[in-house]
Amino acid sequence: MASAAAPAPRPHATTAPLVIDLGVEPVTRHVTAFLLVATIVVAVLATAVAYGDPRPITVALVLLLVLLLLVTWRFRSRHHTATVIANGSRLEIVRGGVRHVFDLSRRDNPVDVIGLPRDRHWRVLFHRRGMAPYVVDASMVDPEEFMRVLHAQRSEVTYRPR
Structure with a gap:
């Protein structure tokens, strides 16, 4: 009598977070x-x-x-170059050997966008408690792509005029 083997359990498919x-x-x-x-x-x-x-x-x-x-x-x-990586809601910036990590899903950390991505003086301010805001500008990121990623996590972020 042939015994039917139970199907092998399939490994859970884990999806890697989108890293940009x-x-x-x-x-x-x-x-x-x-x-x-x-x-x-x-x-x-x-x-x-x-x-x-x-x-x-x-x-x-x-x-x-x-x-x-x-x-x-x-x-x-x-002149230090910056590495900016978006990993889900986590934004990691490494510049000049210093690493900054921002959790974009946390609403208690305000984010201000100054100007439009096409503007020369466009920048994004990540406010930090007890410290000066961290500034991201066009020398570090592609402004259009960065705003697309930022809006995916923080749809309430709006542009402020300079």
């Missing part, structure tokens, strides 16, 4: 990298010319290029 990387492409980092490489190449060439003809103008050109190299390097090192 809202960070913008770090254009500034690409531009400064190009400037650094170009300045190094021109500085090496100018140094070779100044070595062969050490007049004050050629030495001054090399010093000017070195100064430009240092200023570009300093700007690049001070």
Whole structure:
């Protein structure tokens, strides 16, 4: 007599939360990298010319290029890119090694949107108790995509004029 085997239990299908990387492409980092490489190449060439003809103008050109190299390097090192990830109602922002997490489902944490996403001065303020508001702007996120995600969690958020 053949025994009918009980069907194997199916594993519960777990749906992963929607994770959206809202960070913008770090254009500034690409531009400064190009400037650094170009300045190094021109500085090496100018140094070779100044070595062969050490007049004050050629030495001054090399010093000017070195100064430009240092200023570009300093700007690049001070400009931190941001990683902004929406994971369900949780918004995680990492910028300059500092991590901020906001729960968009909590209504007791006010959120203000200043301007429209197409405006130059558009920004979103996440108010925090006892601290200054955390500001998200267009340098960190794509404003249109960010507002779509924000409205999905906080439909009551409205735009305020600047």
